[in-house]
Amino acid sequence: MKMGFRWYGAADDPIPLAHIRQIPGVSHVVGALFDLPVGEVWPVERIRALVDEVEAAGMRLEVIESVNIHDDIKIGLPGRDRWIANYIETIRNLATCGIKVICYNFMPIFDWVRTEMRHELADGSFALAFDQSLVEGTAADLLERVQSQAGTTMLPGWEPERLADIEALFAAYADVDEARLAANFEYFIKAIMPVCKEVDVRMAVHPDDPPWPIFGLPRIVKNAADLRRIEAFHDSPYNGFTLCTGSLGENPDNDVPAIIREFVGRGKAPFVHARNIRHTAPGRFHESAHLSSEGSLDMFEIMRALHESGFDGYVRPDHGRDIWGERGRPGYGLYDRGLGIAYLTGLWEAIGKSS
Ligand code: DNO
Numbered sequence: 505m506k507m508g509f510r511w512y513g514a515a516d517d518p519i520p521l522a523h524i525r526q527i528p529g530v531s532h533v534v535g536a537l538f539d540l541p542v543g544e545v546w547p548v549e550r551i552r553a554l555v556d557e558v559e560a561a562g563m564r565l566e567v568i569e570s571v572n573i574h575d576d577i578k579i580g581l582p583g584r585d586r587w588i589a590n591y592i593e594t595i596r597n598l599a600t601c602g603i604k605v606i607c608y609n610f611m612p613i614f615d616w617v618r619t620e621m622r623h624e625l626a627d628g629s630f631a632l633a634f635d636q637s638l639v640e641g642t643a644a645d646l647l648e649r650v651q652s653q654a655g656t657t658m659l660p661g662w663e664p665e666r667l668a669d670i671e672a673l674f675a676a677y678a679d680v681d682e683a684r685l686a687a688n689f690e691y692f693i694k695a696i697m698p699v700c701k702e703v704d705v706r707m708a709v710h711p712d713d714p715p716w717p718i719f720g721l722p723r724i725v726k727n728a729a730d731l732r733r734i735e736a737f738h739d740s741p742y743n744g745f746t747l748c749t750g751s752l753g754e755n756p757d758n759d760v761p762a763i764i765r766e767f768v769g770r771g772k773a774p775f776v777h778a779r780n781i782r783h784t785a786p787g788r789f790h791e792s793a794h795l796s797s798e799g800s801l802d803m804f805e806i807m808r809a810l811h812e813s814g815f816d817g818y819v820r821p822d823h824g825r826d827i828w829g830e831r832g833r834p835g836y837g838l839y840d841r842g843l844g845i846a847y848l849t850g851l852w853e854a855i856g857k858s859s
């Protein structure tokens with residue numbers, strides 16, 4: 505298991521690499537070029553500079569999260585081949601710089617979505633939370649909600665420049681149901697796989713978060729059956745998954761350790777996000793500290809499933825709470841993710857030594 509930490513880059517992340525280096529057990533940084541518009545080719549010089557920066561700080565950068573997929577590819581528009589050609593060039597450029605895994609997602613319009621950014625927990629810490637009743641309805645409902653909350657970020661992970669196009673985007677997805685989205689996904693995977701094999705870069709799709717539809721948009725990376733369907737697009741280690749325990753676990757019907765055993769067992773999961781969440785009501789949850797006792801997921805069983813499946817890929821703590829007065833990037837502060845790593849590496853050592 506190679507422990508990593510997500511970093512947003514010197515310009516945008518208040519956490520210096522030197523502090524990440526001091527978290528015991530961390531050897532890898534998970535990064536990206538966040539300023540490039542979706543679909544643009546990532547230039548080798550820019551990737552190289554990022555890799556060098558991380559290496560100069562005594563760590564490695566071998567996992568990129570994310571290279572996002574242009575909506576034209578997800579919608580299946582005629583222009584998609586141009587975006588796919590760009591994606592392939594980005595894969596080649598990343599490989600040139602030593603990147604081994606690309607995490608990405610296939611969610612229409614949105615990336616991960618939360619409806620509350622500072623949900624206060626009983627101990628006075630703050631976590632991200634989600635309430636499905638706030639993400640029902642249409643594009644117009646969404647626009648109205650966002651505008652009425654001007655100044656607050658209702659949808660984290662949301663690129664503000666795309667808000668302007670939101671109605672057009674929803675219209676473009678009008679005929680895209682689950683089956684079409686899956687066909688467009690398959691088209692994309694089949695197009696990129698030859699180059700992934702050639703340059704030895706493994707694709708790792710992140711589950712939909714939350715793993716069910718929002719605003720009526722289809723979502724197709726929600727559970728074990730969905731993962732099997734994606735696996736069948738092209739059965740190879742290069743067509744793999746980011747097993748995000750929090751995202752999958754948000755649906756109580758998902759048996760996360762069983763999913764880990766199945767897909768890690770078949771060599772299909774080069775990357776894992778390990779975090780906990782607490783279910784509060786149907787369609788509602790908040791994020792929590794990593795400990796099993798703090799949430800609804802059994803993190804011991806999760807780490808044991810990884811260990812017993814022979815997991816030797818990359819892992820990172822996912823979101824953390826704001827604690828000790830830190831007010832970082834929502835979900836991506838230093839302290840609680842650092843505590844998460846201490847706990848996860850402790851479980852890992854104990855499982856290893858007692859098995
Ligand atoms: C949520 C996070 C996501 C993830 C992207 C991957 O669990 O890990 O922001 O980074 O969806 O594309």
Ligand code: MN
Pocket residue numbers: 710748750751777822
């Ligand atoms: Mn995740």
